[in-house]
Amino acid sequence: MSVLIYADTINGKVKKSSLEAIHYGSKVASLLGTNAVALVVNSSDNLAELGKYGATKVLKITNDKLNSFDPQLLTAAIAQAANSAGAKVVVFAHDSTGKSLASRLSARSKAGLVSGATSLPNLDGGNFTVRKNVFSGKAYADVNILTDEKIISLMPNSFPVVATDATAEVADFSADLSGINSTLVVKEVNRASASGVAPLPEAELVVSAGRGMKGPENWGMIEDLAKVLGATTACSRPVADIGWRPHHEHVGQTGIAIRPNLYIAIGISGAIQHLAGVNQSKVIVVINKDPEAPFFKAADYGVVGDAFEVVPKLIEAFKTLKANN
Amino acid sequence: MKILVCISKVPDTTTKISFIDNDTKFNEDKVQFIVNPYDEWYALVRALEITEKQGGTVTIINVGPADNDQIIRKALAIGANDAVRIDGNSNESFYVATQIAEYAKTQGYNIVMTGKETIDYNGAEVGGMIAELMGVPYISHASTLDVEGGKATLKRSIEGGYETVEVTGTFVVSCQKGMAEARIPNMRGIMAARTKPLTVVAPVNAAQLTSVKTFTLPPAKAAVKMVSPDNMTELVNLLHTEAKVI
Numbered sequence: 001m002s003v004l005i006y007a008d009t010i011n012g013k014v015k016k017s018s019l020e021a022i023h024y025g026s027k028v029a030s031l032l033g034t035n036a037v038a039l040v041v042n043s044s045d046n047l048a049e050l051g052k053y054g055a056t057k058v059l060k061i062t063n064d065k066l067n068s069f070d071p072q073l074l075t076a077a078i079a080q081a082a083n084s085a086g087a088k089v090v091v092f093a094h095d096s097t098g099k100s101l102a103s104r105l106s107a108r109s110k111a112g113l114v115s116g117a118t119s120l121p122n123l124d125g126g127n128f129t130v131r132k133n134v135f136s137g138k139a140y141a142d143v144n145i146l147t148d149e150k151i152i153s154l155m156p157n158s159f160p161v162v163a164t165d166a167t168a169e170v171a172d173f174s175a176d177l178s179g180i181n182s183t184l185v186v187k188e189v190n191r192a193s194a195s196g197v198a199p200l201p202e203a204e205l206v207v208s209a210g211r212g213m214k215g216p217e218n219w220g221m222i223e224d225l226a227k228v229l230g231a232t233t234a235c236s237r238p239v240a241d242i243g244w245r246p247h248h249e250h251v252g253q254t255g256i257a258i259r260p261n262l263y264i265a266i267g268i269s270g271a272i273q274h275l276a277g278v279n280q281s282k283v284i285v286v287i288n289k290d291p292e293a294p295f296f297k298a299a300d301y302g303v304v305g306d307a308f309e310v311v312p313k314l315i316e317a318f319k320t321l322k323a324n325n
Numbered sequence: 326m327k328i329l330v331c332i333s334k335v336p337d338t339t340t341k342i343s344f345i346d347n348d349t350k351f352n353e354d355k356v357q358f359i360v361n362p363y364d365e366w367y368a369l370v371r372a373l374e375i376t377e378k379q380g381g382t383v384t385i386i387n388v389g390p391a392d393n394d395q396i397i398r399k400a401l402a403i404g405a406n407d408a409v410r411i412d413g414n415s416n417e418s419f420y421v422a423t424q425i426a427e428y429a430k431t432q433g434y435n436i437v438m439t440g441k442e443t444i445d446y447n448g449a450e451v452g453g454m455i456a457e458l459m460g461v462p463y464i465s466h467a468s469t470l471d472v473e474g475g476k477a478t479l480k481r482s483i484e485g486g487y488e489t490v491e492v493t494g495t496f497v498v499s500c501q502k503g504m505a506e507a508r509i510p511n512m513r514g515i516m517a518a519r520t521k522p523l524t525v526v527a528p529v530n531a532a533q534l535t536s537v538k539t540f541t542l543p544p545a546k547a548a549v550k551m552v553s554p555d556n557m558t559e560l561v562n563l564l565h566t567e568a569k570v571i
Contacts, residue, residue, distance in 0.1 A: 096484055102450075107453070113418070134446050134540070144536050147534050189483070247502070282570060297546075302552070
């Protein structure tokens with residue numbers, strides 16, 4: 001028996017959301033009295049280090065067919081690894097790859113899936129109940145997985161990693177993909193690589209701005225603020241729609257849903273569709289010159305004021321804090 | 326070109342959420358139901374654009390009881406040739422996916438389209454499950470889809486960017502913003518929708534994999550703490566010492 005965690009990589013390096021999944025998987029394994037096994041594909045990283053996050057063993061697949069992301073092939077490989085490791089639970093990060101894989105594996109193995117989980121399983125009364133957000137963050141559901149094999153995809157930023165000094169044993173695993181004829185070909189991968197800044201779904205600190213900024217030429221101070229904090233920039237829907245900011249920055253119902261520790265919203269009124277994408281943030285700061293902006297109702301801290309005056313002061317205050325610490 | 330568009334019935338975005346039966350069931354009383362926005366705005370409209378340009382048919386499929394006919398007719402009013410309702414009564418993704426996959430297998434569709442997720446259960450599960458059950462590729466979170474000479478090209482969102490993929494043969498795609506612009510049904514569409522074929526199909530068996538034990542509403546948010554725009558040092562201190570997020 002084991003808990004298997006699929007650890008996804010970017011350029012061979014394990015993603016932060018997958019490190020969280022490994023740590024989460026190791027906690028699930030302790031609850032079940034078993035071990036956590038991480039599965040990594042085509043990585044040249046020092047995988048023994050995944051022991052730091054709680055994996056006792058790492059299965060490493062090296063296979064040219066898995067060089068680009070093909071969920072059909074990868075799901076088959078994961079199913080074989082899960083089988084070989086005797087996995088009772090398979091954990092994914094609920095990100096762009098995990099969403100494709102967890103659902104496929106669930107249908108393939110007829111194993112119950114909780115997607116976007118935000119808690120460890122509760123095993124009371126012989127159940128296996130996992131909490132997730134529903135209704136776009138307006139409620140939680142505690143979902144009981146009824147099948148013997150279970151699948152969980154973990155919401156990024158909901159389970160902070162704690163690293164230790166442990167190392168994991170690394171073993172090669174060979175997946176047989178000969179029976180599958182996939183017609184999918186990845187032609188291009190285009191990832192904006194602002195150096196050292198976390199991609200939005202993984203970001204712990206997010207600085208976001210909206211139409212209140214009046215034009216794309218005014219984004220300099222938003223970027224400066226993000227830089228001082230080491231935060232990722234985001235924007236509201238209208239701003240992405242007019243083309244002031246790239247679409248991959250758009251957070252909200254039709255954009256990306258995020259749950260950072262800190263979300264600073266500048267010049268965003270806070271329509272319900274925007275809130276649906278950010279209401280899981282741990283702390284929300286709203287800066288808006290309209291005291292009636294609906295966003296203040298969802299905020300932890302509010303500032304009524306003109307962004308063009310407030311933001312430079314905020315940057316200075318953060319700089320002072322940094323200098324004193 | 327034969328396209329199947331999967332639609333889900335969901336409560337309107339602005340619905341106040343509450344639960345009944347000891348918090349085990351969503352309270353549908355006075356709730357306005359709509360076609361899941363991603364299914365309607367992106368999947369359905371893009372399917373119509375493709376078939377308007379190169380010919381073909383668009384079929385709408387929904388899994389649910391007879392009450393759902395109302396939202397199926399609404400989708401038919403936007404376009405589509407016909408609709409199928411699988412007469413099942415479960416919200417579970419695996420159940421829904423099994424019904425759609427079993428039906429789709431017999432009909433020879435080129436593309437099966439869904440929205441990126443539903444706005445009620447937010448699972449993003451059904452598309453991948455259908456693809457696995459049909460044994461075909463799945464492209465999730467696609468923001469473009471173009472078909473030419475039997476080959477489809479799609480842009481799929483990934484963290485901080487996108488991937489361009491090509492696929493031949495039948496595939497399943499989940500659609501998000503960028504695919505198409507929402508269409509408002511016109512009077513002719515609404516009239517035509519009344520008489521478009523809506524076939525009701527009996528469900529097949531599917532194992533139950535999960536069950537919702539309870540729903541909980543989040544605790545009420547504490548009142549916002551207002552900080553003077555002239556005192557950003559105070560805001561930073563609060564974030565540092567009180568909220569402890571920086």
